[in-house]
Amino acid sequence: MVEERIREVFAGAGAEGLLHAVPVGTEPGAEEVAVGADEPVVIASVFKVLLVLEFARQVAAGQLDPRERVRVTAADRLGGWGTAGCADDVELSLRDLAFFAISVSDNSAADLLLARVGLDTVRLLAGELGLGGTRIVGGPRDVLESMLAEVGARDEAEFALRYPALPDDRKRRLSVLDPLRTNASTPREITRLLRLVWRDEAGPPEACAHVRDLMMCQAFRHRLVSGFPDEATVAAKTGTLPGLHMEAGVVRYPDGGSYAVSVFARTRDLAASRPVVDAAIGASARIAVDFLRAKGL
Template sequence: MSGAATGAVRTRLRAVFADAGVTGQLHALDLDSGAEVGIGADSLVSTASTHKLCLAVTVQRLADTKALDPTEQVEVPVDGRTPGGTGVAMLRDPVRMSLRDLLALALTVSDNAAADVLYDRVGLAGVNRAMTELGLTRTLAVHTGRDLLATIDEDCGGDQARLLVDPGLTTRLRVLDPERTNRSTPRELTRLLAALWHDEACTPERAAELRSMLAHQVWPHRLASGFPFDDVRVSGKTGTLPTLRHEVGVVEYPDGGRYAVAVFTRAARTAANQPAADAAIGTAARLAVESLRVPPGRGA
């Protein structure tokens, strides 16, 4: 793609984010040619639940070395369970299931409780070590899910409802500051996705397992909204915190084209529902991917 074409795409991407009332960072990568486009691709971002992808890769790498048995059955008690609105986190009774099933819930429905069982098992240091081994030196896990929720509560003085009516309060939230919470860059997360799709993040069998889980994520309102076609497959992981709406994933076309995309947004509004931001993620991803799809015979 020429410099002029890249500049035009970036202008359109900025307009999409501005129209939605958000600031945005994006990186899109052709998994086969290496062509790329981005805005703020190397900016540190607060990853929110997209960091569960790093956790998932770590679990699979440990399973590869037999340091962890993914079929091990574990009890998830009610007491001490990380709260959340999906999966095990929302259940009222003790649950017993395998580590790999907990991993599936952490990815497909972003289950905080399931993810924290895995975080407790592998450790934040273990996740960070795995990312370093993969060359992702700016990707760092600082908080588990329960840690994230606890810091929000502390920073709000125990009254999280104030976040919806007091925009100034968000400036105090550590979870929104990439220097003080789980963090990465859009480029590093597309590199992680590339390693996963190229069977380099873990063994081919376990990489395929993770790809399948990501393809079964239930949320269609962000990345997938930009590709409403039956023959285009979107596999992704969302991330959500006050004012933050993110998704990272891979878009696969029937002609074999494969594109890793990471989109991070922050809204000025503090509303719990941010449909414009959600839609902007899909629109921006589509524009970025389309810019990388060169029609046959036209060259780069």
């Protein structure tokens, strides 16, 4: 059974995995691969797909000028990729914030974009798209501040000292790892979001196309991409937190077959980098898509 094979892949990597895969062009209720597809999951940076979709919709509606300039200052920097890790202030456009938020998961870019489009509008968008199990509580800055407060750290430097000394059971109780207290969804709802974007049903066609184009630019190729042959293209978005490894995207083959896949893995080890788990994400996605292709879907 395909679901059991997927569970074995994750068990071999020392992880528990949840997955949903479905052809982009089919209607709900058609053939699918589902392993815990309706269980709540932390979505971490996968939330940026919804954020950038709302940005693209506002641009298409004439509510935002994508060329509007934004300055990323020291107060905005969270560390990590893109402008979040720059040593000096950076000025760029709103559309470049969206590019960095997706392509390298730039947290500062995502925060500034969220401030411009509005948290409430992103929440309303989730409801409009029928994502009833999706919760958006805030952006990367909100996630960081919740971690600082729960650890009792005044700033990031103090957090860096306190966090490693915490016992693992205390780390696991942080709200950022609990789908009931942070940005969360289900594997099935994430593939629904992707299918709507790929079918131009999540907003104006130009907005959906913009999101698809940005997801094709993602720099990280170690999860979903690792499971598929060179001729397949993968447009995706990763998400990572201690002990949580995830990616959601659309895999397209030269024959036109396209498949929305979302994979969420949890490990007992709270390391943020686990190459064997990354490989399991790609391998499990390939098993699911191969099954759907064998069905002729």
